Amino acid sequence: MEIKVLKDILGANEQLAAKNRELLDSKKVFAVNVMASPGAGKTSVVLQTIKALKGKVRIGVIEGDIASSIDAETVAKEGVPVVQINTGGECHLEAIQIQNALNNLPLADIDLLLIENVGNLVCPAEFSLGEHLKILIASVPEGDDKPYKYPLMFNTVDALVLNKIDLLPYVKFNVDTFTKTVKNINTKVEIFKMSCTTGEGVQAWAKWLTAKMKLK
Amino acid sequence: MHELSITQSMLEIVLKQAEQARAKKVTKINLVIGELTGVVSDSVQFYLDFLTKDTIAEGAAVSVTLLPSQAKCRTCNQTFKLEEFDWTCPHCQGNIVDVISGKELLVESIEVE
Numbered sequence: 001m002e003i004k005v006l007k008d009i010l011g012a013n014e015q016l017a018a019k020n021r022e023l024l025d026s027k028k029v030f031a032v033n034v035m036a037s038p039g040a041g042k043t044s045v046v047l048q049t050i051k052a053l054k055g056k057v058r059i060g061v062i063e064g065d066i067a068s069s070i071d072a073e074t075v076a077k078e079g080v081p082v083v084q085i086n087t088g089g090e091c092h093l094e095a096i097q098i099q100n101a102l103n104n105l106p107l108a109d110i111d112l113l114l115i116e117n118v119g120n121l122v123c124p125a126e127f128s129l130g131e132h133l134k135i136l137i138a139s140v141p142e143g144d145d146k147p148y149k150y151p152l153m154f155n156t157v158d159a160l161v162l163n164k165i166d167l168l169p170y171v172k173f174n175v176d177t178f179t180k181t182v183k184n185i186n187t188k189v190e191i192f193k194m195s196c197t198t199g200e201g202v203q204a205w206a207k208w209l210t211a212k213m214k215l216k
Numbered sequence: 217m218h219e220l221s222i223t224q225s226m227l228e229i230v231l232k233q234a235e236q237a238r239a240k241k242v243t244k245i246n247l248v249i250g251e252l253t254g255v256v257s258d259s260v261q262f263y264l265d266f267l268t269k270d271t272i273a274e275g276a277a278v279s280v281t282l283l284p285s286q287a288k289c290r291t292c293n294q295t296f297k298l299e300e301f302d303w304t305c306p307h308c309q310g311n312i313v314d315v316i317s318g319k320e321l322l323v324e325s326i327e328v329e
Contacts, residue, residue: 002327005233009226009247009321091218122254123218126321148300152252155303155315184303187312 013127016095020130027107030213033129036137038119041163043071044196045137046114050078052206060110062101064093064118081105092123121150133158140164140171144178151185159190166195219259227267229323239328242273246325251285252318285318
């Protein structure tokens with residue numbers, strides 16, 4: 001006997017994500033899901049954002065990693081509340097983990113919650129966490145062909161930070177080709193060129209982010 | 217590892233439906249997977265074999281209908297197949313397109329005894 005089901009496999013995650021979103025909205029917390037491949041500079045962008053907005057926006061951080069608390073320790077030195085999630089092998093964060101993390105953060109004292117996802121360009125694109133913005137950090141050494149290879153990720157995000165632009169003189173990376181490809185896959189995406197090493201582009205990014213928070 | 221959590225969620229849906237139908241055994245699970253999700257059906261079967269041990273879905277086969285990625289152009293309203301390197305509309309060269317198929321991840325039906 002065949003039984004028709006027609007149920008979305010990610011439906012349970014979507015429901016939990018919606019609950020997270022409700023909680024975040026009720027506490028007036030703006031959440032950003034930060035995604036990238038390993039080593040693109042997620043933690044560096046988080047740190048630069050904290051520094052750029054110090055005294056203006058109260059920030060909290062959720063660090064997602066397969067293992068270790070290295071990133072959480074680095075971020076905690078900046079004096080912001082941080083929760084580390086170790087996924088224990090899973091390659092992405094899911095809404096249920098965020099639900100638990102939110103219970104361990106002083107939400108009343110946070111305006112902006114930066115959620116650093118597990119380094120991966122595949123699965124995080126499919127799991128909503130309840131965030132208001134999805135952003136992707138791409139970096140110059142990864143090459144300008146990445147949008148071709150991970151179209152869903154590049155299609156899903158609201159903004160893209162192209163990090164490590166200080167390495168452009170040393171790496172074969174065509175910014176125009178990259179930008180054009182990204183825009184072909186995602187017409188609405190905002191692109192920011194940045195170097196976390198020199199600080200170039202950080203202010204423009206921070207300004208856009210705070211404008212987005214106010215629009216909410 | 218992406219397929220593990222997807223298979224877990226899928227199995228929850230399957231077992232719930234089978235229970236509601238008072239089925240004794242689930243023999244087959246029919247899935248609809250969009251091309252853009254990158255879910256590998258062999259991996260789903262691998263995790264399913266592992267996760268279904270001692271459940272009524274033990275030994276169930278997975279059948280996947282793969283849906284191609286398609287988009288609809290906002291300028292000329294025509295639909296087209298998304299090519300790997302270019303998401304530009306082949307009809308009018310417009311580049312504001314909506315993905316209308318390819319992100320699916322559904323349990324379509326189950327076969328039970």
